[in-house]
Amino acid sequence: MGSREEMLAMLRMMMMIRNFEETADKLTLRGKVSGGMHNSSGQEAVAVGVISALAPDDVIATTHRSHHHTLAKGFTAREVMAELMTKATGVAKGRGASMHLGDVSRGHFGGNGIVGAGMGIGMGAALGIKMAGDKKVAIGFVGDGGMNTGRTWEAINMAAIWKLPLIVVVDNNQYAVETFIDRVTAGGDLAKRASGFGLPASTIDGQNVLEVRDAVAQAREYALAGNGPTFLNALTYRYYGHNVGEKGQYRTLEEIEDWRSNRDPIDQFAARLFSEGHLDQATFDEMVASVDAEIKDAVEFAENSPHPDPSEVMLNVDSGKLRG
Numbered sequence: 001m002g003s004r005e006e007m008l009a010m011l012r013m014m015m016m017i018r019n020f021e022e023t024a025d026k027l028t029l030r031g032k033v034s035g036g037m038h039n040s041s042g043q044e045a046v047a048v049g050v051i052s053a054l055a056p057d058d059v060i061a062t063t064h065r066s067h068h069h070t071l072a073k074g075f076t077a078r079e080v081m082a083e084l085m086t087k088a089t090g091v092a093k094g095r096g097a098s099m100h101l102g103d104v105s106r107g108h109f110g111g112n113g114i115v116g117a118g119m120g121i122g123m124g125a126a127l128g129i130k131m132a133g134d135k136k137v138a139i140g141f142v143g144d145g146g147m148n149t150g151r152t153w154e155a156i157n158m159a160a161i162w163k164l165p166l167i168v169v170v171d172n173n174q175y176a177v178e179t180f181i182d183r184v185t186a187g188g189d190l191a192k193r194a195s196g197f198g199l200p201a202s203t204i205d206g207q208n209v210l211e212v213r214d215a216v217a218q219a220r221e222y223a224l225a226g227n228g229p230t231f232l233n234a235l236t237y238r239y240y241g242h243n244v245g246e247k248g249q250y251r252t253l254e255e256i257e258d259w260r261s262n263r264d265p266i267d268q269f270a271a272r273l274f275s276e277g278h279l280d281q282a283t284f285d286e287m288v289a290s291v292d293a294e295i296k297d298a299v300e301f302a303e304n305s306p307h308p309d310p311s312e313v314m315l316n317v318d319s320g321k322l323r324g
Contacts, residue, residue: 049212
């Protein structure tokens with residue numbers, strides 16, 4: 001299961017992500033956040049479970065809904081919040097906003113506003129790792145909607161053929177915008193579909209942070225042994241609409257309440273830590289207070305940060321090298 005300190009750190013990270021997302025929602029409605037904002041509340045265990053199983057130099061490529069992946073990867077609430085407000089102190093220096101968080105130098109190959117496009121980037125990162133002979137892996141995050149794009153399956157096919165150190169993680173919240181997965185995905189079972197490419201594929205409980213962590217740890221060892229990619233379909237749920245302002249009225253209140261009340265990843269993990277003696281009420285209350293303070297500080301930092309200087313508009317548009 002890991003040490004008490006590791007378990008408490010995972011719980012706190014999940015709590016911080018939830019607080020961050022709830023706060024970002026409110027800021028978006030107040031006009032403080034630029035561009036589209038996709039809330040990951042309810043999906044925290046996927047991000048924290050995946051990242052907790054990785055080494056610091058392992059890399060990720062993700063989707064338009066990537067705040068939870070980015071925070072779990074170690075980016076601070078300050079710099080992510082600043083990026084949402086397109087400030088110069090943000091993750092991408094104010095150029096990426098919510099959907100394009102990333103910093104390759106820190107192992108984050110970016111979010112992506114194009115559905116499914118991140119998988120090709122993740123596969124490319126895995127190819128680069130193999131060509132360099134490095135002992136690390138790439139995570140390719142994708143949503144259930146992205147699993148119906150050709151580029152995703154092309155990337156998985158190439159990773160399987162070349163035995164690349166890629167771990168495909170479907171952050172499967174079961175709705176592609178407003179459409180339930182069963183209405184647009186033939187066969188229903190994404191893991192079964194992926195197994196046709198000759199790689200290990202399984203469906204895991206994306207609300208159970210320890211199950212996610214253990215599955216990724218096993219996939220990582222498999223990849224580092226030179227065996228190639230693994231496919232993990234993590235079943236999870238988003239509590240809000242596809243993006244801020246979209247109410248999610250295509251779902252029943254009963255369905256949403258069932259997931260919130262009976263399958264919430266934070267509540268489940270906290271209850272387990274309480275029951276096993278790893279967590280007490282005083283420690284939990286301290287976590288809540290420290291997370292509140294961290295997010296309030298992040299908002300203040302972002303609001304007081306400057307916007308990018310117009311003179312830097314061409315910065316990072318290209319590599320700066322002429323090609324002949």
